[in-house]
Amino acid sequence: MTALGFLYPGHSAEDDYPRVEQLLGSDVRLDLVHTDVGEDVQRVDALREMGSPERLAAGLQELRLSGAEAVVWACTSGSFVHGWEGAHQQVRDLARAAGMPASSTSFGFVHALREIEARRVAVGATCPDDVAQLFAAFLRDGGAEVTGVRGSGIVTAAEAGTWGEPELFALARAADSPDADAVLLPDTALHTVAHIPALEKDLGKPVLTANQVTVWEGLRLADRRVNAPELGALFTREPVVQV
Structure with a gap:
């Protein structure tokens, strides 16, 4: 049994995790x-706090x-707003306090992009x-090329948690560009897990979403690979066979 811990801010899309x-x-x-x-406001000072x-x-x-x-801070904006070095310090502090390996959703995106070889x-x-652009800067620090950023102007996690399939697909389609290898939806307050295969089919490319990536990052910390196609391209990599 592999047991993973997640620190999730508030109550918005936590039902993605039992799914x-x-x-x-x-x-x-x-x-x-x-x-x-x-x-609960998507403002830099509040997100840092x-x-x-x-x-x-x-x-x-x-x-x-x-x-x-292992433990993952299941929040993208609450990590990347500290910048590349500050987010590293955040997870170092978390690992020290927890006494176990630690990471965050933001680093999960960076590592997942390397896993699926999307640049x-x-x-x-x-x-x-303004907050979305900070995420783009974080991704660039992690080695990615950002072809475009689409913000939606939502200021609370509570509102993001009310979005359903129509709003989710509209956001993904609006964000996509022909030269993008993958589309990233970086809000852990957004319900996405049930829709990932359909999103990838609709866009014709991998889609990485915050709660999906957060769990994958926890598995990575625990040195586990799980083949679960219902969770998208990120979870269809075959386990490494030790010879």
Whole structure:
């Protein structure tokens, strides 16, 4: 059994995680602990506070008791707003406090792009343009070429959590560009897991979404590969066979 821990801010699209757990199989357990959001607003200062060491540390005791082998800060904007170096410091602090390997959704996107060998990416974000551009800068620091960024102007996670299939597909299509190898939807407050195969079929390319990537990053930290095509191209890589 592989047990993974996730620190998830507030309550928006957390039901994506039991759905993923079901698709991964019986030997992977996903334990979710909710962290205090503070002010639910997609503004840089509020997002930095949301990912502060004190807020993240508050949920760690519960994860330790769950037997988690690794922990992921399940928030994209609450990590990339600190910049490349600041986001690294954030996960170092989290790993030290947790006593286990740690990462964040933002780094999950960077690592997932390397996994699927996608270099040119298009970004479809629910947040305002200024915050979305910070994510694009983070991706560039991670070695990606960003072909375009589409922001949606949503200012709260609560509103993003109300989006359904029509809004999700409209965002992905608006963000896509012919020269993009993949489309990224970086909001963990957005329900996406049930729609990934259909999105990839519609766009004709890999689609990486925040909650999908967050779980994949946890598996990477635990040195696990799981073949689960229902979770998209990222989860269709065959496990490495040790010779």
